[in-house]
Amino acid sequence: MTANGRPQAPLMTNTQADRVKEVARLAGRPSRSRRREFLAEGPQAAREAVRLHLGRVDAGADGVVVDVFATGEALARHDDLAALLASPDAPRLRRVTPEVLAAMSSTVTPQGFIAVCRFVDTSLDEVLASGPQLIAVLVGVRDPGNAGTIIRAADAAGAHAVILTGSSVDPYNPKTVRSTVGSLFHLPLVNGAQLEGLTDRLRGAGLTILAADGYGTTDLDELQDASASRRIGVTPEGIALRLDSQPAPPRGDTVRLEDPAAWLFGNEAQGLDDTVTEEADARVAVPIYGSAESLNVGTAATVCLYASARAQRES
Amino acid sequence: MTANGRPQAPLMTNTQADRVKEVARLAGRPSRSRRREFLAEGPQAAREAVRLHLGRVDAGADGVVVDVFATGEALARHDDLAALLASPDAPRLRRVTPEVLAAMSSTVTPQGFIAVCRFVDTSLDEVLASGPQLIAVLVGVRDPGNAGTIIRAADAAGAHAVILTGSSVDPYNPKTVRSTVGSLFHLPLVNGAQLEGLTDRLRGAGLTILAADGYGTTDLDELQDASASRRIGVTPEGIALRLDSQPAPPRGDTVRLEDPAAWLFGNEAQGLDDTVTEEADARVAVPIYGSAESLNVGTAATVCLYASARAQRES
CATH class of the missing domain: 3.40.1280.10 (SPOUT methyltransferase, trefoil knot domain)
Known part of the structure; x- marks a missing residue:
């Protein structure tokens, strides 16, 4: 069990997994448009995505983050973000190996975090x-x-x-x-x-x-x-x-x-x-x-x- | 003969020529430091380099541009720059094929001009x-x-x-x-x-x-x-x-x-x-x-x- 009472999912290690490829494809516009999802990479973007998510859930609205993928090393380094992710309304956290994170990422330096987010635009x-x-x-x-x-x-x-x-x-x-x-x-x-x-x-x-x-x-x-x-x-x-x-x-x-x-x-x-x-x-x-x-x-x-x-x- | 009275050099067509490789290497710091030269790519940077060159030569100082490489198409499109390059004190202009320009360039869109310049910094x-x-x-x-x-x-x-x-x-x-x-x-x-x-x-x-x-x-x-x-x-x-x-x-x-x-x-x-x-x-x-x-x-x-x-x- 994790701090927010949910069972901890196993570490993702397979760089060839469907979900890894699915996330990686969000670097391209066709996949983003179809799924209405996008990538927030790095601790700062992921943190702000999670904060917005928590604020919206708190206000009774839908959250914006589908999944957060993070390496153990990055979670240890950014304990403020790890704490946010342990709160009851936090989006799902999936721990991944650095190789899996790199395979998902659009950048050569993903800095340990990728949040898959729903489109946030309004009318x-x-x-x-x-x-x-x-x-x-x-x-x-x-x-x-x-x-x-x-x-x-x-x-x-x-x-x-x-x-x-x-x-x-x-x-x-x-x-x-x-x-x-x-x-x-x-x-x-x-x-x-x-x-x-x-x-x-x-x-x-x-x-x-x-x-x-x-x-x-x-x-x-x-x-x-x-x-x-x-x-x-x-x-x-x-x-x-x-x-x-x-x-x-x-x-x-x-x-x-x-x-x-x-x-x-x-x-x-x-x-x-x-x-x-x-x-x-x-x-x-x-x-x-x-x-x-x-x-x-x-x-x-x-x-x-x-x-x-x-x-x-x-x- | 060209407008500034110098014989027109032949079109450079060989992407493997030593001078082409020499210019391309200026994208890297070691070569820049050794030669104290750098690349100004694109019409705007090349124009400003040539203007500074003309201003300095006019003031009796050394010019800053060693060579300008340009495609015929780019010279036709940027006639103001072509005119500057035809003035008596202009740096040497070498006409090149698009392939040669691409081989020299650090960018995928060199836009037809590369000026090789001497370091311009002062004390x-x-x-x-x-x-x-x-x-x-x-x-x-x-x-x-x-x-x-x-x-x-x-x-x-x-x-x-x-x-x-x-x-x-x-x-x-x-x-x-x-x-x-x-x-x-x-x-x-x-x-x-x-x-x-x-x-x-x-x-x-x-x-x-x-x-x-x-x-x-x-x-x-x-x-x-x-x-x-x-x-x-x-x-x-x-x-x-x-x-x-x-x-x-x-x-x-x-x-x-x-x-x-x-x-x-x-x-x-x-x-x-x-x-x-x-x-x-x-x-x-x-x-x-x-x-x-x-x-x-x-x-x-x-x-x-x-x-x-x-x-x-x-x-």
């Missing part, structure tokens, strides 16, 4: 009904690492949800899951959202639509200055005069960074399509002070989301 | 003598992509130099070069800097030492607030009272974000060593508003460098 309706103040929308972001970075940054900035349009990378791609470092389990995710009508729906929920666009005509710094000046009761012109003897152009007046917002982030190579930026309330550029031609989309998204979060929290 | 003395206002220091950053992201973000934020300590990843690693997207050629780089005595040298050059540290006791937002309040002549307490009925703790008083600064960024897993953070003027944390445990070091670096750049430009 756009549900997200919009929750009164979100800050949302990140990925419109055709194709690189798994960039998508993961944005999900992690959205979580860090306290965003309320992340929406991926159908043209974006699969958030359940193992590389994306890894690069979210657990954040995939922290905030609501909408996957495969239809682009058509999306900005109308977001605006209908009270969100200002900000398109992150390196060629945008609205400067993020100016939005931040205008927001700060409203907060402390000085006119933007007052600040501008102190900053620079030339008066600042009257930009950033139409959108307010402290207002609830949905940020749109586009494809790595092409950026956002004109048809999308035209629907936005502003096309906002992160200023480039040096010689770089542009910022990586994950990096730009972090700067934009933090700017909104800061303005919203201080207003 | 710490030279950087400090230039009166830098903003420097990024990588202390044991190991992931090539993260290092590249930080170099690109430093460039975008208008930093004056990037310093890598000896424990950091090789900036000439093809993955790092790729992820700088040309920024490696935009700002001075010090490679393999000795950690011992480094903070003293930086401080001696008038730089405040800021350690980016998720567990730091100084909040980046508070530094930004304090900086903004000095700029517009309101006391930090005045702002704090408007923000929140509880007075803010007296943090961020010792360092000023608008002052010249060197930011230290640490290892992905271990962060910065205590011996390093103890030498810093402040240990600064990017606030986490949501549930994320931490930020990726490249992401955190971007937020920190932009915060400094913004404060410096507006002061």
